[in-house]
Amino acid sequence: MKKNVKLAITGALAGTANGFFGAGGGMFLVPLFTKWLGMEQKTAFATSVAVILPLSVVSAVVYFCQGGLDFLGAWPYLLGGLAGGIISGRVFKKMPVTWLRRIFGALILYGGIRAVLLL
């Protein structure tokens, strides 16, 4: 398959997840970039951020137009997130990322079960 077609399919999947769930674009982009398109891990991660940013902007605009954005409820998380991004850049090399991913996976599984059961 042509590389551009693969890229378009990858982007379309990411847009679907990001628009529908408000998250998860990167969960498609990074593995598809590395395994299907042969990108280096670091390039894949950085490029995924460049893709998800415009996707999040259009989705947020749609949510906003439909009255689905809660700016007041959002600010504490935005503030924390800004600080978290800075910290993460500084400690990146010292973290046991594989173990963090496994703990994250366990939390997400638990949450997934709750969501499926509508708890």
Next chain:
Amino acid sequence: MQAIGVLVGLATGVLSGFGIGGGSLLILYLTSFGGMAQLQAAGINLLYFIVCAPSALVSHVKNKLVDGKSALICAAAGVVTGIAASLLALHLDLSLVRRAFGVFLLYIGARELLCKTPPEEKKDKPAAPGSEPDRGSGRPAP
């Protein structure tokens, strides 16, 4: 309550910086403990990404890690499906959206739980500065 929000944002922000899905975790927190509906939480996560990603993106661009042409094609396709999917989510039954999110989480959770240490944790050689990455070099999947 708001102090807890800042801390949760901090934690998920750090995870996102590691390439671990902080956003999914933030939505889970907001719906499980923040008393929010699925779409309200999704909207907050979108805002969250828009606020937090630019600084990371700038440093990625400076480090020449972004494959701009690929990003452009992906984003062009993704914008179309993104608008359609957002509209769909806003008009479908809420419990259906939440269940679909749950199925998505089960998949991601299982994948991350069973993850292996990535092979590139062996020392990667620094790429020659300014060298354009070889497009589609057919590198075999690890």
